[in-house]
Amino acid sequence: MALSVSVQAEDFDVAALQRQLFSGAHEEGAIACFTGYVRSSSAERAVHGMELEHYPGMTERSISGILAQASERWPLLAASVVHRVGRLVAGDQIVWVGVASAHREAAFSACEFIMDYLKNEAPFWKKEEGPQGAHWVDARSGDQARAARWDDDRRA
Amino acid sequence: MALSVSVQAEDFDVAALQRQLFSGAHEEGAIACFTGYVRSSSAERAVHGMELEHYPGMTERSISGILAQASERWPLLAASVVHRVGRLVAGDQIVWVGVASAHREAAFSACEFIMDYLKNEAPFWKKEEGPQGAHWVDARSGDQARAARWDDDRRA
Amino acid sequence: MLKILFFARVKEELGCAGLDLPWQESVGDLDSLQAQLCREGGARWVEVLGRPNMIRAVNHVVASENTPLHDGDEVAFFPPVTGG
């Protein structure tokens, strides 16, 4: 099974990334994708742009671990994550997650699971720039509650 | 809010469709997309291709109704469905659903909700062609159970 | 006039994609229409249209129970859907 992780400054092409999920055997019935973007406002403050910092080495390792967990949990055919770092402006793509499976249930669940973990476990930090200057974004408690529900699912 | 439905014989370009979800104001923080494909096997039978029939008029009306329901239920910025009809072969794209929102929770939930309803309510019928000839695909009882869970959510 | 449509397996089994019926007050609802189609079509139509999973739609909206009909209505009979 193809699992792929890229942390990069460069922008990415969602159609090319989606094509790379195919094995060639036409077993894929479903591909769920998620793209995250820089919004022009955050917590009711205007945002011109942001600087995305990460922990080189740990980032790739942490995301690979998330993909391995997802592929143990659901019958996936391929999964891929691209996450940008460095300076980004409003409207820019930040992150892409794509998951291929035979059926949609596994593709949707795994894609959402991977995004929840990217928000909560992968070592990225956003510093937003607005009219009042730059500030570090605080972690949303809602994100941690969303990630924890996967543990509840497993226990249930 | 932009809601769009297309039922067409022609193939589609997922990147172009995703770009059409943007308003230009950079309010979109999250886009969840789903693409369905013709698999090379179904219920353990080989599939060379299929013929997708629909009910012109009712199809568009039913899908527009689904999008309107989704946009009442979640804070969406745009939602779009493209569904192909006619003859398709293994590996072909069948359906695309894209949903834009400020945050990922709404985008994921609405995208999955729309797909569940497309499987259960929209008047499409697949006739698969394999080595043993052509046969109409039977509705999966699992699909109806998945759609019903949205009703349970609403009652809860 | 009533416009009657059949789709997918139903269309194939009846060998008929649809028909137009002149409007008659006596065909006042969906169940009466179905009974008339079966009388005119014979045993095959009774069997196919009587299947428990048959779906009926009036003017593009699924009718989960018997429904009054009016001149100009479009009525469709089809099997459970399998799209997406």
Next chain:
Amino acid sequence: MLKILFFARVKEELGCAGLDLPWQESVGDLDSLQAQLCREGGARWVEVLGRPNMIRAVNHVVASENTPLHDGDEVAFFPPVTGG
């Protein structure tokens, strides 16, 4: 040797991206290392590293409690993550 790294707000507040410490058996675990960094860094380091939401990682794995350290380990201190 121990490689120590700081990220994001922690890096800015300490004015330090990281440092290398010669290996000493006396720095046997994460809590001892943190205590040593605070002794050498002073009040600012005590405040920043002592925040209740501080995350510590050893060799790229988050350490939710105190953890033994070994020569060659990489230790990082950072605030809650905000990626995706």
